[in-house]
Amino acid sequence: MYKKLAFWIIGLLLLSACNSKPKQSDYVAIDQLELKHKDGFVGDSQCMECHKGVYDDWKGSDHDLAMEVANDSTVLGDFNDVKTVIDGVSYHFTKDNGKFNVHIKEIDGSEADYEITYTFGVTPLQQYLIDFDRGRKQVLRVTWDSDQNKWYHQYAGDKLDPHDWLHWTETAQNWNTMCAECHSTNLEKDYDVETDSFNTTYSVINVSCESCHGPAERHVYWAEHVQDSIHTENMYIIPGNSQFSQMNMCAPCHSRRARLTEKMIPGTHYEDQYMLQNISSDFYHGDGQIEDEDYVYGSFLQSKMHHEGVRCTDCHDPHTLKVKFQDNRLCLQCHTSNYNEPSHHFHEKDTDGSRCINCHMTGAVYMGNDYRRDHSFRVPRPDQSVAYGTPNACTQCHQDKSDKWAADQVVEWYGPDRPDHFSDQLLISNKSDISTQERKQLDTFINNLNYPAIARSTVIENINITTREQFEAILKSLDDPSPMVRYSALQKLRQVSPQDRVSIAAKHLNDTTRLVRIGAMQLVSGIDAQTLSAIDQTTLSKARNELETMMFTNADFSTGRLQLGDYYFQNNDIDNAIKNYEMALKKDSLLMPVYSNLATAYSLKGNTNAAFNTLNTWMKKEPKAGRPYYLRALLNFELKQNDAAVSDLIKAIQLDPTDARSMYNLSTYYYQNKQYEPAEKIIAKALKIQPGNQDFQYLLALIYREQGHIEESDMIMSVLKGQLNQ
Secondary structure, eight states: HHHHHHHHHHHHHHHHHHHHHHEEEEEHHHHTTOOOSSSGGGHHHHHHHHHHHHHHHHHTTTTTTTTOOTTTTOOSSSSSEEOOOOETEEEEEEEETTEEEEEEEOSSOEEEEEEEEEEOOSEEEEEEEEEESOOOOEEEEEEETTTTTEEEETTOOOOTTTTTTSTSSSSSBBBBHHTTTTTSSSSSOOTTTTTTTTTBOSBSSSHHHHHHOOHHHHHHHHIIIOSSSSGGGTOOOOOSHHHHHHHHHHTSSSEEEESSSSSSOTTOGGGTTTEEOOOOOOTTTTSSSSSOOOOTTTTTTTSSSHHTTOOGGGGGGTHHHHHSSTTTHHHHHHSSSGSSSSSHHOHHHSSSGGGGHHHHHEEEEETTTTEEOTOOOOOOOHHHHHHHHOOHHHHHHHTTTTTHHHHHHHHHHHHOOOOOHHHHHHHTTSSSSSSSSHHHHHHHHTTOOOOEEEHHHHHHHOOOOOSSHHHHHHHHHOSSSHHHHHHHHHHGGGGGHHHHHHHHHHHHTOSSHHHHHHHEEEEEHOOOOHHHHTOOHHHHHHHHHHHHHHHHHHSSSSHHHHHHHHHHHHTHHHHHHHHHHHHHHHHHHTTTTTHHHHHHHHHHTTTHHHHHHHHHHHHHHSTOOOOOHHHHHHHHHHOOHHHHHHHHHHHEEEEEEEEOOHHHHHHHHHTTOOHHHHHHHHHHHHHHSSTTTHHHHHHHHHHHHTTHHHHHHHHHHHHHHHHHHH
16 A cells, blocks of 8 residues: 555655746746856857857858957968068068067058957958957958958059058948947947947857857756747847748848847847948949849849748758858759750850859859859840949850840840840939839839838939929828838938928828838927927937937947938037038048038037138048039129139039039029120029929029010919919
């Protein structure tokens, strides 16, 4: 009997132990777990204990080697008493007691010694970091080509002054600002706006497991204590199978973007952390092909692959980062074998011309030796090359042939009609002479969800609003499912009246996406508090805080300081506007938009000497620009120096024959001084540039009246009155 009772008690205890794990109290304990590691990041060594297979795949990958402390096992460059001169800069690389040093003589004759503290990357190039004051780390310009084993300059042929923004000691090559977030795990930039200094920290030096999967301390606790299959996802970020989840994981570091928040939180929706760079002509060709670095995501969003739900891991191993196949099998995972036949690609099998990627993923060399492929996966369009000068895959291989030859060959193979593609509308939107019919096409395009959101967002950014129909098209895009499109539409409506801006913003200040809320707040920045009182103040305050967080987060960039200065300017804080404009120029003296805003701010403060000096400096740095002459003309008019003002306006028009605003001001001056013939001649030129401008039309009507052309004047006035009543 005692034996039976003992057996029953042991069985009950075992059953009780098995049933204890799923208790709700265990899950609550995880939520309330007091973290012992910074932000819950435990480091990859703990991950390895349970996930050795994927850890071994990751070990030695570009992510693993993204950043390392400089030592004998990590430094690839030759520091064995090597001397070289590149683009006029002299380098002497030496090694002493385990330290890697470089003596540099700049093009201005200045010399200094530096110690290499960290390596950055491994292949096809390795860069080197040097510690500077105010917590800065700077990326040395001279770089090691790990394919050809030699030192080289990424910007070959450029002779950069030590005070140039692109010089390795300046902002463009600052690790804290330009590189750190995507080369280390759980990075906190910690930039102080007032002192222009950094206290940057990270949990792990490289791109480790938790960079993508999120902090693992709660997950480790789950593995050691709870081990149910229900609550795992509540403890750490798991890469879902959906394209959306993978984009949120990979895109933050593989995109050209601006920050919206203070630090990256793995797995957070992209537009709640970042604003993606549109397909701007500053970074892309007119049709959307890569020109400057876009880090892949901006291209991929354009592609049919993205539209069809293709994920990063369909082609790339997420841990080794290598593509799954080096030949056409990569594409034939999804595409039928017909695409691998000469009947499709018209090249011999197993040649470079038969490889899918050579036609549909052309590329460019960045950083001097790093060839990267365009992920927009497009069909070659040599016909667009003929019309717009864009590149195409055909003549990139057949360099002895013309774009016209390639276009004719495509017609011969595939017929005269090209598949519908967003690039046609993108190219039109970049034109300076858009016809009425083309403009209507663009209004339809921006609201057609069959086209990529990034393309539609870019077209909205490119176009102007001059008619009610165009305004209505932009209003419709405010309801677009894409946050990018909604944001661009809000930015485009900055020209409408303050009352309309408040009405529009009120509907979007509580948008589900942070990017759009910020855009709505930008729309009403600078509007007086009384007008804003109609908006829910809690919603307004939250959006304002999000906007200011974005502003201060990006203030370590020269462009960020410009935007912060603009924000203060819009809110009539001219002193802080000037302070930030001056810092922007200190960071980058060639950031030309700052000069206009700074000169205006000085003028508002009554400091005309500083305003004149700013404009004169701008003229020296950009001698072919007409805008500084226009602004100096306005200053001269204020000081009653009319002859100098007229001379500046004439110069502005000479430098920019499309400067209708300078023409209007000059014509107004002539009209006020009863010089009607030159006034008429100049405003007529302005109207050829902007035929629908009502201010220009009104001035011409006044000039006609003073000349006795009453009928012509009344006709213009009648038309303007009719437009006003519409």
